[in-house]
Amino acid sequence: MSAIIRDLAHLAHIEMYTPKLDESARFFTEIMGMYVSAAIGDSIYLRAYDDYEHHSLKLTANKHAGIGHFAWRTQSPAALERREEALSKTKYAVGWHDGDLGHGPSYQFRYPSGHLAELYFETHKFKASGDSVSALKNTASKFPARGINVRRIDHLNLLAPDIRAFRDFQLHYIGGNLSESIVDNLEDMNPQAVWFQVNSKSYDLAVTADHLGLNGRFHHLTYAVNSREEVLIAADICLENGIFIETGPHKHAIQQTFFLYVYEPGGNRIEIANTTARLILDPDVETVYWTLEERKKGQAWGLATVPSFHTRGTPMPEEL
Structure with a gap:
């Protein structure tokens, strides 16, 4: 087993x-309850109340919904240098x-799926x-x-056409641990979805198969609340405000997340x-594997x- 690269702090x-x-901004401020950190040109920067950085979400006007880029903060300047070298x-x-x-110099790269990402350490901590x-x-x-x-x-x-390529790239060049994975079966072990852990949370990034075989697509972004009850209240708030609820409230078997999925006005899943x-907390925890047959149970x-x-x-x- 290869040593786990522990150079990432968090998403x-x-x-x-x-x-x-404008409608997306109203959703994130009035429905989600987020703060606006700045608005410059065609972008609005937002943060949740306990996000310690300048922003965790940058909304940018575009012809179509989707993802522009995402970022990892590294553990240290030395960790950033190691990842840049690799x-x-x-x-x-x-x-x-x-x-x-809101942050200093970043090293940018693309995943095999085409997603643009960056790594940085220097950051503006919100005061x-x-x-x-x-x-x-x-x-x-x-x-x-x-809200x-x-x-x-x-x-x-994220969605990706080649989960194995994404998984291997993440583990070999970026870092983290594979906490859970869906495979076709326990004999062939062909990955269909992967969850990457970089801190004590069970995952910061999940990647599932794009069944259309397309590159660079976005599945969802998640914001956390303090309790299951708040997820239930969130469903009522969305219902009362005409926000489309795709599924939930319910509990995932994988990672045990208690969830609600909605579409924000721009068309992205939240x-x-x-x-x-x-x-x-286990430093050498083994990956939990689920089969497609097990996932059919719901x-x-x-x-x-x-x-x-x-x-x-x-x-x-x-739209592509």
């Missing part, structure tokens, strides 16, 4: 494309970027002031008491979830997964 942010910038020897390296609002200061000194900013009140960015799910039921309590969850991603095929 840092995602740039999400939306054809309805990536620079591959055909997927893009190179250094001066950095965006609350005025009405945004929390009464709790260990919380990044004041509980917004608005769903999401607490922090949790994880990202998950509101309580994800802290399962932490991984989610944790037997509810079948809606077909669109397996087939719909952004951008849509006709």
Whole structure:
């Protein structure tokens, strides 16, 4: 077994494309309860109340929904240098970027699936002031008491045509541990989906098979709330505000996430979830494998997964 590369700290942010910038911004501020950190040109930067960085979501106006890029923060400047050295020897390296609002220089690269990503360490840590200061000194900013009140960015799910290639690239060049995986069967072990752990959370990135065989598509972004009850309340809030609910509230068997999936106005899938039921503290934990036959049993309590969850991603095929 190869040594686990532990140079990543966490999923840092995602740039999400939306054809309805103003409506998407209202969704994330009024429904999700997020704060606007900045608005520059065609982009709006947002953060949940306990995100410690300048932003965890960058909304950018675009003809179609989807993902622009996403970012990992590394454990240290030395960790960033190690990843740059490894990536620079591959055909997927893009190179250094001066950095965006809220963080310093980043090293950009593409995954085998075509997704653009970056690594950085230098970051602007949010400092609350005025009405945004929390009464709790260990919380990044004041509980917004608005909408769903999401607490922090949790994880990202991408679609890829070649899961094995994505898995091997992540583990060999970027880092983390394969916490769980869906395989066709326990004999062939062909991966159909993978979940990567980089800290004590059970995963920060999930990648599932794009059954259309397309590159660069987005499945969902997840923000965490404090309890299962808040996921149930989130469903009521979405119902009352005309937000389309795709599936849930319910519990995943894989990773045991208690979830709600909705579509934001731009067409991207968003998950509101309580994800802290399962932490991984074991430093040499073994990967949990699920077969396609086991997955046919549905989610944790037997509810079948809606077909669109397996087939719909952004951008849509006709938009590529």
